[in-house]
Amino acid sequence: xxxxxxxxxxxxxxxxxxxxxxxxxxxxxxxFVVPVPDPILWHPDRPHLYxxxxxxxxxxxxxxxxxxxxxxxxxxxxxxxxxxEYIFLNGKPVYLLGALDQSFHPKGLHTFPTxxxxxRDVEISKECGLNFLRIHIKADEPRLYYWADKxxxxxxxxxxxxWEDTPRMRRTWEETFRGMxxxxxxxxxxxxxxxxxxxxxxxxxxxxEGQAVSHA
Numbered sequence: 023x024x025x026x027x028x029x030x031x032x033x034x035x036x037x038x039x040x041x042x043x044x045x046x047x048x049x050x051x052x053x054f055v056v057p058v059p060d061p062i063l064w065h066p067d068r069p070h071l072y073x074x075x076x077x078x079x080x081x082x083x084x085x086x087x088x089x090x091x092x093x094x095x096x097x098x099x100x101x102x103x104x105x106x107e108y109i110f111l112n113g114k115p116v117y118l119l120g121a122l123d124q125s126f127h128p129k130g131l132h133t134f135p136t137x138x139x140x141x142r143d144v145e146i147s148k149e150c151g152l153n154f155l156r157i158h159i160k161a162d163e164p165r166l167y168y169w170a171d172k173x174x175x176x177x178x179x180x181x182x183x184x185w186e187d188t189p190r191m192r193r194t195w196e197e198t199f200r201g202m203x204x205x206x207x208x209x210x211x212x213x214x215x216x217x218x219x220x221x222x223x224x225x226x227x228x229x230x231e232g233q234a235v236s237h238a
Contacts (some may be wrong), residue, residue, distance in 0.1 A: 038074030044192035062211040063112045066153045069174030071210075092171060092210030109208035109213070111176075120154035120178070121147070125162060135167055144169045159183055160218045162204050178214040180205070182224035195223060 039058050062070040072094065077086035098112045107220050108115035123143075129135045134143075140163065147155055154176035157166075161182065181199045184191040199217070206212060218224055 024164050033079045035077045035079060036074060038072055041204070045128060058093065064094040065112060066174040066176055069172065071171060082148040090210065094210050096213045111213070118154055120152050120156060122158055123155040124158040125160055134163065140165050141169045144173050144175050147175055148173060154178055156180065161198065164206065167206055167211055171209055177211045177212060179212055180216040180219050183219040185222060187223060187225045190225065207223045
């Protein structure tokens with residue numbers, strides 16, 4: 023056996039999805055499928071989440087981490103007799119009623135003072151009858167998305183937009199976008215990524231008629 027190999031079989035156990043999954047394999051990485059029978063889909067009106075535990079068990083001991091996940095689909099499509107597209111959540115059109123969230127807080131400016139303040143922002147949004155917020159050109163705190171997952175508030179996330187178009191800014195934009203998606207893609211509340219805010223960072227583009235427009 024190579025250095026660092028466990029002294030025997032390793033099992034990966036996933037609890038909380040209706041059944042356990044046990045795998046025995048010696049490998050640094052591997053992929054597997056966890057069946058979820060009769061899944062309950064996440065929706066703002068019923069933000070169902072699956073609490074789960076992932077454990078690695080070997081003769082040397084047991085290590086576990088608790089987590090959660092939600093299941094939902096996001097697509098677009100047209101309804102009969104309509105010539106424009108809707109956003110479909112779990113196969114049904116959803117009417118978006120939201121607000122632009124610039125994330126200002128009187129006690130922390132761009133930073134929430136406490137976790138309770140983050141939760142209260144989501145609660146207030148729900149109490150106002152909103153079903154989504156658009157996070158304004160900011161990679162926000164993961165705890166905001168946690169509470170949105172938990173309480174049922176959809177999120178549209180802006181990528182921070184530059185004012186200029188240079189090779190350096192393009193690299194920065196791409197690194198930021200990839201980092202946001204890698205960190206947050208698994209939150210069921212996030213249904214959209216806004217790549218550019220008001221064409222910031224796109225100094226030139228063309229209208230549907232083909233006319234070049236500059237925003238410099």
